[in-house]
Amino acid sequence: MAHDADTIERPASTQRDVADAAFLRNLPAPEPSMGSAAYAAQRERALAFDPRRRANYEKYLRARADRKIVDYLPIKLDVENVSRCNFRCTMCQVSDWHKGQRAGDMPLESFKALLDQQYGLIEIKLQGMGEPLMQGDAYLAMLRHAREREIWVRTTTNASLLHLRENYRRLIDADPNEVQISIDGADEATFESIRRGSVFSRVIANCKLINAYSREIGVDRTNMWVVVQQSNRHQLPDFVELAAEAGGPGLRAPQADRVHGARALHRFGRHSDRRLDLTEAVGTRERAHRRDVGELLRCGSARRHPVRRVARDDLAR
Numbered sequence: 061m062a063h064d065a066d067t068i069e070r071p072a073s074t075q076r077d078v079a080d081a082a083f084l085r086n087l088p089a090p091e092p093s094m095g096s097a098a099y100a101a102q103r104e105r106a107l108a109f110d111p112r113r114r115a116n117y118e119k120y121l122r123a124r125a126d127r128k129i130v131d132y133l134p135i136k137l138d139v140e141n142v143s144r145c146n147f148r149c150t151m152c153q154v155s156d157w158h159k160g161q162r163a164g165d166m167p168l169e170s171f172k173a174l175l176d177q178q179y180g181l182i183e184i185k186l187q188g189m190g191e192p193l194m195q196g197d198a199y200l201a202m203l204r205h206a207r208e209r210e211i212w213v214r215t216t217t218n219a220s221l222l223h224l225r226e227n228y229r230r231l232i233d234a235d236p237n238e239v240q241i242s243i244d245g246a247d248e249a250t251f252e253s254i255r256r257g258s259v260f261s262r263v264i265a266n267c268k269l270i271n272a273y274s275r276e277i278g279v280d281r282t283n284m285w286v287v288v289q290q291s292n293r294h295q296l297p298d299f300v301e302l303a304a305e306a307g308g309p310g311l312r313a314p315q316a317d318r319v320h321g322a323r324a325l326h327r328f329g330r331h332s333d334r335r336l337d338l339t340e341a342v343g344t345r346e347r348a349h350r351r352d353v354g355e356l357l358r359c360g361s362a363r364r365h366p367v368r369r370v371a372r373d374d375l376a377r
């Protein structure tokens with residue numbers, strides 16, 4: 061017997077998923093932490109830096125348009141300079157590695173050779189699975205080396221080592237475009253139970269150090285990142301307060317990373333006085349994906365307004 065699609069009653073969960081998908085689709089696109097204009101200006105400087113990079117980028121744009129030939133070098137790359145960590149977070153594969161390490165550190169010379177070889181890069185994320193600051197000077201030299209080549213650089217840290225050797229200052233002085241600081245609990249008990257091996261008070265003190273220095277020299281680089289999961293989702297509004305405490309009065313609202321799909325949280329970012337939106341948005345995502353771990357919530361810090369983030373592919377157009 062043939063079915064008329066319009067008369068088939070969808071399961072309630074499917075109807076809800078469709079509505080959730082439409083809701084997410086209609087949200088405005090986020091922007092990068094320093095703003096789309098800053099990203100575009102940096103991309104122009106990157107393309108002007110090396111004619112081969114510009115030629116490669118044009119190939120990339122053509123390939124995106126015709127979707128047939130992929131004849132360009134990567135324009136973006138994640139580089140894992142360190143494959144070890146001083147934390148053992150519950151949701152992280154590092155915790156399963158023997159002694160929390162799966163490979164030796166990447167030598168600085170290898171990093172430089174990689175960038176020479178990959179002349180098409182306009183953006184890198186310098187961090188993979190591990191705490192990049194454990195590498196010390198070589199990591200900071202990598203940041204500087206990439207920035208001297210006009211590459212947009214993102215990096216992530218657990219903030220546990222920022223107080224040592226004035227790393228908070230040396231990290232900002234190395235000029236990364238974005239520093240993501242992972243904060244997965246809004247209080248000591250939650251934070252330390254998820255980020256095993258951590259000391260909550262030390263991390264927050266270090267956030268204050270790096271944000272105070274950033275304000276002092278007039279740069280805006282840091283963001284708080286939260287992996288939303290069952291054990292911390294009830295704290296979502298508290299992250300806003302924590303980020304304000306860690307980042308100063310410039311902080312306003314948490315934001316979601318579109319790349320990881322929690323765009324609904326943008327609504328909260330644009331109406332930071334409506335906290336209920338945040339909870340509703342997270343509920344939406346939970347229904348859509350039926351999972352507890354994996355959403356990234358992002359709190360801007362050291363800035364006066366909520367900022368948004370653009371999917372990397374959108375930025376590359």
Ligand code: SF4
Nearest residue numbers: 145147149152190218
């Ligand atoms: S700090 Fe980051 S890399 Fe280290 S264990 Fe936690 S999630 Fe993994």
